Amino acid sequence: MKICHDIESCELKTPTIVTFGVFDGLHLGHQTIMKQVVERAKATGLAATVVTFDPHPRAVLHPESAPPLLHTFEQKMEAIARLGIEQVVVLTFTKELAEESAEEFLLQTIFGRLDAREVYLGKGFAFGNRREGNFELLKAVADKLQRLADEVPEVMLRGRRVSSTAIRKLLNDGRINVARRMLGRPYGVESRVIEGHKVGREKLTYATANLKPHNRVLPAKGVYITLTLVEGEWRRSLTNIGVRPTFGGDAEVSVETHLMNFDREIYGEKIRVRFLHRLRGEKKFESIEALKAQIDKDYKRAVRYFDRAAVKRNIRFV
Numbered sequence: 101m102k103i104c105h106d107i108e109s110c111e112l113k114t115p116t117i118v119t120f121g122v123f124d125g126l127h128l129g130h131q132t133i134m135k136q137v138v139e140r141a142k143a144t145g146l147a148a149t150v151v152t153f154d155p156h157p158r159a160v161l162h163p164e165s166a167p168p169l170l171h172t173f174e175q176k177m178e179a180i181a182r183l184g185i186e187q188v189v190v191l192t193f194t195k196e197l198a199e200e201s202a203e204e205f206l207l208q209t210i211f212g213r214l215d216a217r218e219v220y221l222g223k224g225f226a227f228g229n230r231r232e233g234n235f236e237l238l239k240a241v242a243d244k245l246q247r248l249a250d251e252v253p254e255v256m257l258r259g260r261r262v263s264s265t266a267i268r269k270l271l272n273d274g275r276i277n278v279a280r281r282m283l284g285r286p287y288g289v290e291s292r293v294i295e296g297h298k299v300g301r302e303k304l305t306y307a308t309a310n311l312k313p314h315n316r317v318l319p320a321k322g323v324y325i326t327l328t329l330v331e332g333e334w335r336r337s338l339t340n341i342g343v344r345p346t347f348g349g350d351a352e353v354s355v356e357t358h359l360m361n362f363d364r365e366i367y368g369e370k371i372r373v374r375f376l377h378r379l380r381g382e383k384k385f386e387s388i389e390a391l392k393a394q395i396d397k398d399y400k401r402a403v404r405y406f407d408r409a410a411v412k413r414n415i416r417f418v
Contacts, residue, residue: 101181104189107213112187113147115215120151121225124264125170126179128284129222129255136220136252138184146217148186151210152176153193160193168316170264172290175315189214202228206241218248257282274320276375286327286374289313291355293366306395308340308356309366311373318353319375321382325402327417328357329372334417336360336406338398339373345384346391360402376415377405 104110117140123130134150141148154173159166171179180188191197191209205228210216219238227233235251242249255262262282270279271287280286291311309328321342328337339357343350357373379398385391405411 101177101185102187103177104187105192107189107191107209110189112149112189112214114213115217116147116149116187117141117144117218117220118149118151118210118214118216119220119222120210120227121153121222122156122264123150123152123176123180124156124167125267125283126176127255127262127264127267127282128257129262131183131284132255133220133222133252134180134183134185136250140218140220141186144217148184149189149214149216150180150185150187151189151191151214153191155193157193157198160195161198167265167268170267170287170315170317172314175288175290199229202233202237203241204228205233206238211241211245211247216247218250220250220252223251223254268317271317271319274322274378274381276319276324276378280375286376287319288372288374289315289318289355290370290372293369293371295367306338306358306399307363308358309371311355311357311371313355313373318355319378321353323379323382323398324375325377325379325405326357327374327376327415328359329374330359330362330366330369334374334415335362336402336417337373338379338402339375340382342382345382346388358399360399 102110102112104112117137119133119137121130137150138148140146156166156169177188210219219242221235221238223235225235235249239249257278260266267279267282270276270282276287289311291313293309294312295310318341322340324339324341326337326339327334337357337359339355341353341355343353355373357371379401385394406417
């Protein structure tokens with residue numbers, strides 16, 4: 101997949117089938133739109149193209165209320181590529197771009213530089229100066245140019261609209277199973293392994309990889325059954341998110357992952373963690389012995405989880 105950061109100088113394939121938006125998290129709603137783009141591109145022989153913005157528009161216009169992003173830029177590009185998109189145009193969002201009218205954006209970028217023959221937009225998406233652009237405007241401009249525009253219906257899950265906002269709320273509440281259904285995959289973070297307090301190895305006999313995730317959104321404090329990608333393999337793991345209250349409490353939330361049946365040093369390695377199931381919330385224990393007894397129970401529950409036939413069928417791990 102080609103990623104273009106300068107639309108004027110990139111050698112892009114045109115004409116195109118296009119969608120545009122922020123696409124934070126690339127959830128089921130976003131996937132539905134992009135699958136439509138890919139299907140139409142295959143049917144017409146045109147280039148399946150996504151236009152997205154970096155940074156998030158609200159981070160530029162209203163930084164005090166800008167949402168924390170679910171994906172890193174790299175994660176978003178990888179997820180888009182897996183859907184079969186041929187090229188992505190990344191527009192640097194600035195205040196100058198924000199002042200461009202919605203119609204000007206369509207005429208110069210979407211139908212102009214990209215020569216879009218068909219454009220697919222998520223229901224309710226607004227764009228352009230003061231968010232004046234909507235599907236009705238897109239349809240009117242497309243009709244004048246004898247191009248096609250269509251609005252893709254939103255995706256619902258249990259009567260709730262699938263959205264990045266809803267997913268952030270679910271993760272904040274620790275409801276990772278519902279978040280997983282909205283994303284179409286387990287929520288994941290990536291990080292380099294950093295030096296920690298070595299409490300897990302020295303006092304609890306469960307060595308942990310200490311992480312400082314690049315992702316800004318973390319699930320609620322607690323203990324999770326996870327999969328961890330390390331040295332090219334997905335491995336069974338347990339992950340704790342919290343402030344370690346039994347040891348006096350930390351000023352900042354930490355993320356610690358115990359790799360099951362793994363004892364190699366991986367300081368400095370880049371790893372990825374996917375959250376599969378929440379075992380419990382964070383708790384302050386009366387003693388280290390009580391905490392260790394609970395971790396033993398957590399470990400046994402994780403073993404039983406990974407031994408389930410359905411888990412073995414649907415998840416590849418070591």
